[in-house]
Amino acid sequence: MQTELLFSELGESPVRAFLSFATTDRPFVEEFRDQMMSRFTNLELLDHAVIDQYDKNWKLECAQKIDRSILLICLIGTSTHRSKAVAWEIDRGLSLGKRVMAFKLTERQVRLPELLIRNSIEPLPYNAIHLSQLM
Numbered sequence: 001m002q003t004e005l006l007f008s009e010l011g012e013s014p015v016r017a018f019l020s021f022a023t024t025d026r027p028f029v030e031e032f033r034d035q036m037m038s039r040f041t042n043l044e045l046l047d048h049a050v051i052d053q054y055d056k057n058w059k060l061e062c063a064q065k066i067d068r069s070i071l072l073i074c075l076i077g078t079s080t081h082r083s084k085a086v087a088w089e090i091d092r093g094l095s096l097g098k099r100v101m102a103f104k105l106t107e108r109q110v111r112l113p114e115l116l117i118r119n120s121i122e123p124l125p126y127n128a129i130h131l132s133q134l135m
Contacts, residue, residue, distance in 0.1 A: 013042065014042045014043075014044055015040070015042055015043050015044065015070065015071065016044045016046060016068060016069045016070055016071075017043065017044070017045055017046070017069055017070070017071040017072065017073050018045075018046045018047065018062075018065050018066045018069040018071070018072045018073070018089070018093065018098075019032075019033070019045055019046065019047040019073050019075060020047070020072055020073065020074045020075065020086050020089040020090060020093075021047070021074070021075040021076075021077070021080065021086065021105075022077055022079050022080045022082075022083040022085075022086060023049050024077065024079050025075060025077035025079075025080070025105055026049065028075070028077060028105040028106075029047070029075055029105075032075060032103070032105070033045050045073075046065040046068070046069060047065070048061050048062045048065055058085070059088065062085075062088075062089055062092070063092060066089065066092050066093050066096065066098065067096065069093075069098065070098065070099065071098060071099045071100075071101065072089065072090065072093035072098050072099070072100045072101070073100075073101050073102070073103065074086065074089075074090055074100065074101070074102040074103075074113065074116065074121075074123075075102075075103055075105050076102055076103065076104050076105060076110050076112060076113070076116075076123050077105045077106060077110065078106065078108065078110055078111075080110070080111075080112075080113055081110075081111040081112060081113050081114070083113070086113055087113055087114070087115055090113060090115040090116065091115055094115065094119060100116075100119070100121055101121070101124070102116055102121055102122070102123035102124065103123060103124050103125070104123045104124070104125055107125075110123075
């Protein structure tokens with residue numbers, strides 16, 4: 001997997017990742033963040049919750065954070081596939097050549113964002129063990 005190679009090349013360097021998610025999933029995202037931060041001391045997680053998709057600044061602020069990240073992690077809940085903001089963030093990451101990973105936030109069947117499907121990005125189950133195997 002390309003992501004395994006990425007982490008093996010980084011060694012002890014800090015890993016900055018952008019979290020892309022639907023705002024309705026914020027409680028699950030915070031749990032994911034807590035789990036990752038307690039497990040990996042060299043991991044920095046950035047995000048920008050989009051409350052108002054018509055706010056002109058959100059794209060600029062998200063773009064700056066995605067630009068500074070080496071990895072984009074899409075956290076998939078039951079409504080993520082409908083989020084225009086998530087689609088934009090994934091597209092931004094892919095267009096910049098960022099590594100993109102996806103994690104499901106639920107055991108239930110979820111619909112994937114179209115960009116993940118088109119780019120053959122398979123979501124991993126919500127389980128921190130996957131990141132630990134990569135780092």
